[in-house]
Amino acid sequence: MSKRVRIRYKKGKEIAFLSHLDIWRAFSRLVRRAEIPIEFSQGFHPRPMISMGPALPVGASGEEELLDIFLEREPDSDLLSRLKACSPPGLEIKETWFVEEKDKALTAFPFLSLWYLSGTWEKVPEEDFLKALLQREELFTLRSTPKVVKQINLKKYLRALRARRGFLEVELYSSPLGGARLEEVLRLLEEGGYKFCLEAISRRKLIPLE
Amino acid sequence: MTIEEILFQVEKPGRYLGCELNSVHKGFDVSLRAVICYPDLYEVGMSNLGISIIYHRLNQEREFWCERAFAPAPDLEEKLRENGLPLFSLESRTPLKDFDLIGFSLQYELTYPQVLNMLELGGVPIRTEDREKKDPVVVAGGPCTANPEPMAPFFDAMLLGDGEEAAVEIARTVLDYKRGAIYTRSELHYALSKIPGVYVPSLYQPHFSDSGVILSWETKGEPWPVRSRRVKDLDSAFFPTKPILPGIETIHDRAQVELFRGCLRGCRFCEAGFVYRPRRYKRPETVIFQAKEILENTGWEELGLVSLSTCDYPWLEQVILGLESDLRKRRVQISLPSLRADSFSVRIARLAMGSNITLTFAPEAGTQRLRNIIGKDLSEEEILEAVRLAAQNRFSRVKLYFMVGLPGETEKDLEGIINLVLKLNQEARSINRKTHLSVSCSGFVPKPQTPFQWEKMEGLSELKRKRYFIRSRLEQRGIEVGGQKEELSFLEGVIARGDRRVADVIEAAWKNGSRLDGWSDHFSFERWEKAFEACGIDPSFYLYRKRDKSESLPWEGALYTAGKEYLFRERMRALSGNE
Numbered sequence: 001m002s003k004r005v006r007i008r009y010k011k012g013k014e015i016a017f018l019s020h021l022d023i024w025r026a027f028s029r030l031v032r033r034a035e036i037p038i039e040f041s042q043g044f045h046p047r048p049m050i051s052m053g054p055a056l057p058v059g060a061s062g063e064e065e066l067l068d069i070f071l072e073r074e075p076d077s078d079l080l081s082r083l084k085a086c087s088p089p090g091l092e093i094k095e096t097w098f099v100e101e102k103d104k105a106l107t108a109f110p111f112l113s114l115w116y117l118s119g120t121w122e123k124v125p126e127e128d129f130l131k132a133l134l135q136r137e138e139l140f141t142l143r144s145t146p147k148v149v150k151q152i153n154l155k156k157y158l159r160a161l162r163a164r165r166g167f168l169e170v171e172l173y174s175s176p177l178g179g180a181r182l183e184e185v186l187r188l189l190e191e192g193g194y195k196f197c198l199e200a201i202s203r204r205k206l207i208p209l210e
Numbered sequence: 211m212t213i214e215e216i217l218f219q220v221e222k223p224g225r226y227l228g229c230e231l232n233s234v235h236k237g238f239d240v241s242l243r244a245v246i247c248y249p250d251l252y253e254v255g256m257s258n259l260g261i262s263i264i265y266h267r268l269n270q271e272r273e274f275w276c277e278r279a280f281a282p283a284p285d286l287e288e289k290l291r292e293n294g295l296p297l298f299s300l301e302s303r304t305p306l307k308d309f310d311l312i313g314f315s316l317q318y319e320l321t322y323p324q325v326l327n328m329l330e331l332g333g334v335p336i337r338t339e340d341r342e343k344k345d346p347v348v349v350a351g352g353p354c355t356a357n358p359e360p361m362a363p364f365f366d367a368m369l370l371g372d373g374e375e376a377a378v379e380i381a382r383t384v385l386d387y388k389r390g391a392i393y394t395r396s397e398l399h400y401a402l403s404k405i406p407g408v409y410v411p412s413l414y415q416p417h418f419s420d421s422g423v424i425l426s427w428e429t430k431g432e433p434w435p436v437r438s439r440r441v442k443d444l445d446s447a448f449f450p451t452k453p454i455l456p457g458i459e460t461i462h463d464r465a466q467v468e469l470f471r472g473c474l475r476g477c478r479f480c481e482a483g484f485v486y487r488p489r490r491y492k493r494p495e496t497v498i499f500q501a502k503e504i505l506e507n508t509g510w511e512e513l514g515l516v517s518l519s520t521c522d523y524p525w526l527e528q529v530i531l532g533l534e535s536d537l538r539k540r541r542v543q544i545s546l547p548s549l550r551a552d553s554f555s556v557r558i559a560r561l562a563m564g565s566n567i568t569l570t571f572a573p574e575a576g577t578q579r580l581r582n583i584i585g586k587d588l589s590e591e592e593i594l595e596a597v598r599l600a601a602q603n604r605f606s607r608v609k610l611y612f613m614v615g616l617p618g619e620t621e622k623d624l625e626g627i628i629n630l631v632l633k634l635n636q637e638a639r640s641i642n643r644k645t646h647l648s649v650s651c652s653g654f655v656p657k658p659q660t661p662f663q664w665e666k667m668e669g670l671s672e673l674k675r676k677r678y679f680i681r682s683r684l685e686q687r688g689i690e691v692g693g694q695k696e697e698l699s700f701l702e703g704v705i706a707r708g709d710r711r712v713a714d715v716i717e718a719a720w721k722n723g724s725r726l727d728g729w730s731d732h733f734s735f736e737r738w739e740k741a742f743e744a745c746g747i748d749p750s751f752y753l754y755r756k757r758d759k760s761e762s763l764p765w766e767g768a769l770y771t772a773g774k775e776y777l778f779r780e781r782m783r784a785l786s787g788n789e
Contacts, residue, residue, distance in 0.1 A: 014227075014229045015227065015229065015457065017217055017226070017227060018224045018457050018458070022224055022457055022458055022459075025459070026457070028509075028511070029231075029510065030509060031509075032505075032509035032510075032511070032540060032541075033506065033507070033508070033509040040541060046541065048541075058223060058224070059217070059218050086509075088230070088231035088455065089229045089230070089231065090229060197215075198218060199215055
């Protein structure tokens with residue numbers, strides 16, 4: 001009997017501006033309220049064993065986010081309903097299932113994610129432009145970290161783009177080794193003459209790949 | 211730009227959420243809409259127990275809806291101004307100007323410019339005299355109303371003392387005004403003044419002599435001075451057991467249960483010790499019950515048992531033992547702020563928290579003579595014993611609080627601090643090399659409503675010299691010395707001891723750009739210096755002048771349990787060296 005439980009949850013629009021760490025904290029308190037028999041880490045500051053899936057940026061909501069919790073014993077059968085009942089506004093627990101303890105951690109998966117960005121275009125990008133962009137051999141852009149600015153190639157991460165009045169859909173591939181950031185994708189479009197004024201971000205799908 | 215779009219461009223937008231667990235959302239059809247404001251950032255304001263009590267108490271009434279507003283961080287303020295958007299409440303994002311009642315919590319003098327900033331940014335005239343019938347009624351409460359006068363022109367009413375019941379009475383009176391049962395603003399003021407504990411600045415007018423001291427008060431037949439409000443029984447008083455769980459990390463991110471109000475120690479420098487009198491205990495069963503409820507309703511991983519001096523709670527051990535199994539089951543840690551430097555405190559701290567934390571003790575002064583003067587009932591042997599125990603119990607950090615510029619202080623007392631700290635350090639290190647001492651040393655501000663209210667404050671450069679002296683000597687020996695910047699103590703002194711004329715300085719400092727002066731990275735002394743100059747106000751009048759007993763003090767109209775005669779007797783005892 002595995003004691004590792006995977007949770008699929010929604011981070012709603014109303015809490016989009018909470019950070020990844022804030023969501024972790026919200027879950028650590030949710031499992032306490034729900035009195036779930038969760039495992040704690042060792043050491044001076046024991047923390048509940050909650051391991052988060054790929055991070056959502058501050059400002060983004062997510063329809064199908066993932067995380068794992070580790071239990072210290074077999075849970076009661078009402079695990080899901082208890083979690084649902086104790087969820088704070090904006091967090092919606094959708095599904096829970098058991099995962100083999102020896103299985104890969106969520107952080108070890110490659111993912112395909114589908115992003116829906118709403119906002120306004122100064123000019124909506126033409127189909128041909130997006131097609132040509134995706135077919136380019138290389139898609140270089142700059143990424144600044146606190147220490148260095150480096151050039152990265154978005155080619156292998158950027159899978160699809162769809163733009164209409166009022167929104168932009170982006171399909172991104174990511175692996176434990178790296179991925180593209182939405183602002184980098186928006187910069188590529190802006191450099192092509194298509195500036196997008198962002199109002200909301202939602203990750204509609206998050207699909208772990210084998 | 212909408213608020214949503216702006217939130218993409220500011221730091222920590224989680225501050226402006228409004229839908230946190232246990233936050234209260236009602237419809238716009240309630241009879242009275244109130245907003246409780248804290249003139250500092252969300253993470254500070256959400257740690258304040260008073261805010262939580264008033265918020266949930268008002269929301270307990272079906273006909274009221276109370277929301278929250280906090281100071282905008284500078285980046286949000288800039289965006290709001292750029293886009294002509296008003297400061298809003300968190301729950302419904304309503305501009306402050308659309309509320310019936312606005313309440314501010316005054317916890318620290320340096321936050322006063324932010325009060326004006328929030329009002330103005332919320333579209334509310336900052337001065338009471340400029341508010342019209344349709345404008346919100348603006349009130350204040352919190353410990354700083356111990357001297358209401360420096361903020362007098364900005365508030366329709368100020369509450370002295372406990373707010374649990376008074377807040378509801380104020381709201382009811384404002385509702386009468388809104389419904390037309392009270393016609394004019396001045397009638398409203400008159401009605402508010404009839405609520406016990408409510409100080410209505412527009413009804414009392416100080417008259418000044420040519421030299422600037424207060425000669426007399428012209429009052430409009432009200433109860434004057436105003437007696438502070440007291441909740442008699444904490445067991446039956448309202449206490450929020452379903453408090454808001456903040457969305458982001460706050461400075462005291464934990465469940466809080468008040469053990470008792472007031473303090474039995476009577477340290478003569480401590481304003482809180484006098485304004486929260488008399489001491490009222492909560493029964494241990496009540497504490498245990500409330501603690502369990504809060505943990506169940508929030509899921510917090512830490513429980514704070516709060517009061518002015520936690521180890522003076524007679525049933526502390528009983529409470530901790532009574533909660534033990536529950537806390538262990540929930541993996542919740544206890545935190546005990548405000549410990550005394552005695553062995554009992556260390557034992558309790560060990561029991562409650564384990565040892566991987568900082569213990570803070572406040573000897574306040576370096577010699578027995580000076581500790582006697584300030585009424586700090588603590589002997590060197592007790593402090594030594596406490597530090598010894600802390601080391602034996604492998605506490606990794608012990609922080610010691612001292613003040614400089616105390617009345618009756620000499621160079622020997624400064625030497626005393628150094629010698630005491632070195633002795634404690636040696637003792638601690640000889641027992642456990644991993645126990646580190648650090649020192650916080652700040653300038654003493656003679657506060658209103660204390661026996662030292664007549665004293666003059668130590669000069670700015672002297673305060674700096676004294677701290678530097680202590681710091682240089684202790685840092686040679688590897689002991690870190692921190693403390694409040696002297697300029698902050700100076701301003702805290704002028705404002706805390708100020709009269710109604712200081713209000714102009716506060717307004718000028720705000721106009722010069724003072725916002726979050728409690729945060730060192732936002733503080734600028736220059737803005738205040740310019741403000742004093744522009745208003746023609748000399749800070750030394752408020753700080754560097756011993757006041758005569760016959761002088762009418764600015765806070766004369768605020769009467770707390772101790773009373774002027776008692777305070778004066780205490781002062782005389784202090785200065786003659788009596789404990």
